[in-house]
Amino acid sequence: MGVKNSDDGWTAYKRRDFLQKAGSALTVTSFGATGITAAESEGKNPKDEDYFTLGVASGDPLPTSVVLWTRLAPEPLQAGGGMPDHIVPVQWQIATDENLEHTVQVGTELADPEFAHAVHIEVDGLEPNTEYYYQFRVGFQTSPIGRTKTAPTTGASFDSFKFAFASCQAWYHGYYTAYEYMAKDDLDLVIHLGDYIYEYAIDENGEERNTEVPEVFQSETNTLEEYRLRYALFKTDPHLQAAHSNAPWIVTWDDHEVDNNYADEISEGDDPASKFLTRRANAYQAFYEHLPIRPSRMPDGPDMTLYHQLSFGDLIDINLLDTRQYRSDQVCGDGWVEDCDERFDTSRTMLGTEQEQWLVDNMTSSDATWNVLAQQIFFSQRESNKMNSMDAWDGYVPARDQLIDVMSQDEVTNPIVITGDVHANYQADIKTDFDNPDAEIVGTEFIGTSITSGKDGSEMTDFGRRVINQNGHISYYNNQRGYVRCEVTQDQWQTDYRVVPYVTQPESSVRTDASFVVDAGAPGAIRK
Structure with a gap:
């Protein structure tokens, strides 16, 4: 009406x-x-x-x-x-x-x-x-x-698009200062890539917020009311509210909206499936209740179809993925491991058969200049001392190889992957063989740091040095907090890594730590 x-x-x-x-x-x-x-x-x-x-x-x-x-x-x-x-x-x-x-x-x-x-x-x-x-x-x-x-008409001539993406906002790790600056940008869209809340117990003093929190927050979330209260606590932040009110958002989840490192029906604590699915249903309903999601995507108990595509004229198609609800369980543990043969098992999936086919169809039929995969976890190979993260795409190598094969096809124009989760900024070139310095570059991945998770951080760490030294396709690392801003035209994609020096106190400044450009038709990023 x-x-x-x-x-x-x-x-x-x-x-x-x-x-x-x-x-x-x-x-x-x-x-x-x-x-x-x-x-x-x-x-x-x-x-x-x-x-x-x-x-x-x-x-x-x-x-x-x-x-x-x-x-x-x-x-x-x-x-x-x-x-x-x-x-x-x-x-x-x-x-x-x-x-x-x-x-x-x-x-x-x-x-x-x-x-x-x-x-x-x-x-x-x-x-x-x-x-x-x-x-x-x-x-x-x-x-x-x-x-x-609103978006431009699908397929219509469209010359420029400006958006930001963010992830990982542990309220108790600091202030959402990055959102204060994001809200001042003239954006067409904001993409949130997961970990909008964290399910962990919060210290009674609110940790870095130094704000006493009610007893209900001092234990891990399980019930619907507990998830609702957790969203409410995080959403009371005025800078988060300002970023929401300044531009339309699209959102996906990672693990902490439910349970750390969960995979489909399997919880971190290996709870019985029936028990965990009850918890997942509570979490999914609270997620829906607190974010601007269409009623047609309302969850049905523990199930919610979240992945979908948005098109912006003839310029950019954005495929928003769900890498949690349909994946095979992690192998060899869910942390960093060495010599895990199971990660090469071709029967294992990250997206599930239906979502994977949907994505392949979208990429191969797109008429847009830029094809974007907006997703949660590190896509490119990221080795450190011969170890890989089993919770990332490194733990699902054949599934990743299949998508890279699709990206290499002529009909898939300018694939870009945007990623959250890892609480650090990276830039990586996507290659047909990450171990071969001469292998073809087929796309570009921009990985954004957290809003607050991990607290203040630093510009460089020993881990970051190892990753840069051991992965020739990764050219940039920064371990501070912030968000990523992208400006896209028919000829060029520019990514700005916006970082704040601290989050454990309010009113930080912001700076652009690095900028990269990708020219249409020339995969791989060049630092400005």
Whole structure:
């Protein structure tokens, strides 16, 4: 429901239709200017309630559609977010100007306690490649205003695209200063590559945040309510909220949204599958509830189809991958090991048969100038003292070789892999044989550091020196925190590694530590 092509803001809202929709639920709580609200029944002034403590977000931009998100949580670190156990109507508005004077649609969505009073609004009928602004309202309270942008029409001529990617944001390891600077960039998109939360127990003093945390955070997450509270804690950070409200996001998960190094139905602690799948279902629901994901991707118990492709004109196709839900278990342990023959087993998979075929079909049929794999874990070979990480693609060599074979085909233009997970910045050339210095380069991988995980870090480490010395295809390493910014044209891809010198205290500066370019038709990165 909504009013299109209206320019008088909230007054264009059709109250009769709103009452009909709200009245369709037997347990709707009214938060309008009239009537008794839950806040009033508890002796609170509803004008003083802030239902938008977790901010606003948008995501999954298509040429004529985008998802708008918020969650009502006046007490975000309490069970239930401080909301009543009732459905609550949330009004929304989207306009072409930041003052919301030129409204194109308004409507109402019902925030259901079954989904933590989160709303996911699929706004359709928008113009391609157009900037929009949006806001939510509950009674007297309005949310912050968010900015979003639709994608250009698939296949249409499109000359430039600017996006950032990030991963690994352990709240207790420091401040999200990198997001403060990301929010100031004029971005078309943000890609989050996993570890949005961490499931570990948090010290009662919040570690580097030096903020006392309630007892529920001092043990590892398992239940739905515990995962909800963990997302709420992380999302209270104002810089994360600012980055969400500045541009549309697409998101995938890695392991810590559920359990460290899990693989399909197998947990780190080797719990019975039925027990772990219950935990995974809790984690997947909380993930969906707190991020701007389309309702069509809502999880079904412990299953959620997260991988999908987004196209931006004829310039760039982005394949967002899921390297956790379908993979074979790690072999020889899940850490760094030497001489593990099982990692060459051709029966093992990283993506699962269906996702792998989907990706191959996408890459070989794409007409875009740049083909992107947005995924979680180190793709290129990364040896250190003849040891490899079994949780990365090094532990799934035939699966990686198959994708590299696809990248080498003439019909796959300019493959780029973007990666998170490892809490450090790298640049790697993707080769048909990583052990042969003369082997063909078929693509480029840009690996981004963490937002906070690993705390302050340093520019170089002994491990980084070994990796650079022992892997000729890896040309760059930095162990500080930050994010990665990419500017893409039809002729060239530029990647800027944006780093902050510290995160254990707020208000750090930021700098571009290194920049690389890839020329269209010439795989491999050149440092500027």
